[in-house]
Amino acid sequence: MASGASATTFAPWDDPNEAPLIRIENVTKRFGDFTAVDDISLDIYRREFFALLGPSGCGKTTLMRMLAGFEIPTEGRITIDGQDMAGVPPNKRAVNMMFQSYALFPHLSVWDNIAFGLRRDGLPKDKVEARVEEMLKLVQLQKFSKRKPHQISGGQRQRVALARSLAKAPKLLLLDEPLGALDRKLREETQFELMDIQEKTGTTFVIVTHDQEEAMTVASRVAVMDQGRLIQVATPPVIYESPNSVYVADFLGDASFFDGTVRRSDGCYELTWAEGQPPIRAKSAHGFTDGQTAHYAIRPEKVEIHADKPADDNVMQGRVVDIGYLGNLSTYHVELGNGQIIKAQSFNTERDTRRRFTWDDPVWVNWTDACGVLLEK
Known part of the structure; x- marks a missing residue:
């Protein structure tokens, strides 16, 4: 269940009596001298929409491939629904994987693409038909069932691949950068479709992505990875508002650091x-x-910008050296007296092309003592 759903009531990770669907215990994966996944332990629960987030080469795809059975852990253990996956081949796991390329059969219709795995499993014809129709309805593609993949849009092909992956009712669906081939607007629309489908089916989804906004939008929890290690695992609001390190604060969203x-x-x-x-x-x-050394992170939307000196806990004077206009908001880069840059954002609430501040304007910035976060590392 994604963060957009009833996240306040869905938190099995906080219930000590709830058994995880997936248990990853001290898993390491090496390729020769290179350690791709380094001693990771992680629990993922039923009905979660879980995101593995990190830059290229952080180990997230390797971890997903071990869940699917395409890679074997060098050390450690993976269990799915209580069963140890050691020696269990990919086709014997209650797991399906949806690839970024979608891997649809170009010569088959939408209907036949969805039916392919069911037929190969020897399911009776009437059950295949019923399940395919159910999947077509789920992804709202009933009108396109006779078309070939090249006759539908990229977003529709993505939904066909999703329907085919869900047709066999896997306990776990792995999604490897599933929206990477879509343009920005369609990707945003599809994120909400994915959340809706995941909630309707109750299938556990694990998505691999390097897109911070995507992970924050769809996931019930996010695991931030770097160099093969888990850095922080938490809900999107906790990850964003209470990062446990400079790395997480910097990777997820924007921030100024002191x-x-x-x-x-x-x-x-x-x-x-x-x-x-x-x-x-x-x-x-x-x-x-x-006397302890510390790092301070403050998000730009928490920083206000003024022409006159305000009364608040943290007040600093500077000048505008750069402006980013994003339509709904503007980001001001303010150079403080010692040369440090701090970012401040303001919403463009009125339809006016004139900015409140422009380059080289002297300004004041301020924020309250509860807005930023102190970090040890």
């Missing part, structure tokens, strides 16, 4: 980060000792 030392002050921490600059006040549930 490095310095911290000390306790009036129930908050003060980060001393540059000579001649006011300290940054920050609340943190994580404990720091006085």
Whole structure:
């Protein structure tokens, strides 16, 4: 169940009595001297829409291929629904995989593409027909059942591949960059279609993607990976608002960073980060000792920009050195007195082509002590 669904009531990972569908225990995969997956342990639950997120070469696809049975772990164990997958070939697992290329048969109709796996399993003709019609209805392609793949759009081909993958009712569906071939607008539309289909079928989905927005939109939980390791596993709001490291804060979304030392002050921490600059006040549930080195991350949408000095916890003066106009909002790059750049965003709520601020304007930026996050690493 994706984050857009009833995420407040769906949290099996918080229930100690809930058994995971997939259990990955201390799994490592080496190719010669190269370690692609490094000692990963992870539980994924029934009905989850789980995202493996990270840059190219981080190990996410290798991990997915081990779930599918196309790669064998060098060390560790993978169980699916309580069954150890050691020695179980791909065609004997209750798992299906949908590839980025879709891999549809060009000479077969949409109907026959969906029916292919069911027929190969020897299912009776009436059951094949009933299941294919059910899948066509699920992906809303009844009108296109007689067409060949080249006679339908990219988004429709993606739905055919999804219907074919779901036709055999797998316990687990693996999606390898499934929307990568679609243009931006169609990709965004298809994300919501995927969420709706996943919720209707109740199938556990695991998606591999390098697209942060895609992972944040569709997933119930996100696993951020880097260099074969899990860096953080959490729900999209927790990953975004409470990253556990500079790497996660920087990889997921946009942020400005300040490095310095911290000390306790009036129930908050003060980060001393540059000579001649006011300290940054920050609340943190994580404990720091006085004098400890820390990193501070602040998202641009949390930073306000003003012509006059505001009254707030964190107030700094600078000048606008760059502007990014994105239609619905503008991002201002503000250079502070010591040369540090901080980003501030404002929504363009009125239909006016004149910006509030322009290049070289002197401005003030501010935010409250609860807006940013202090990080140890």
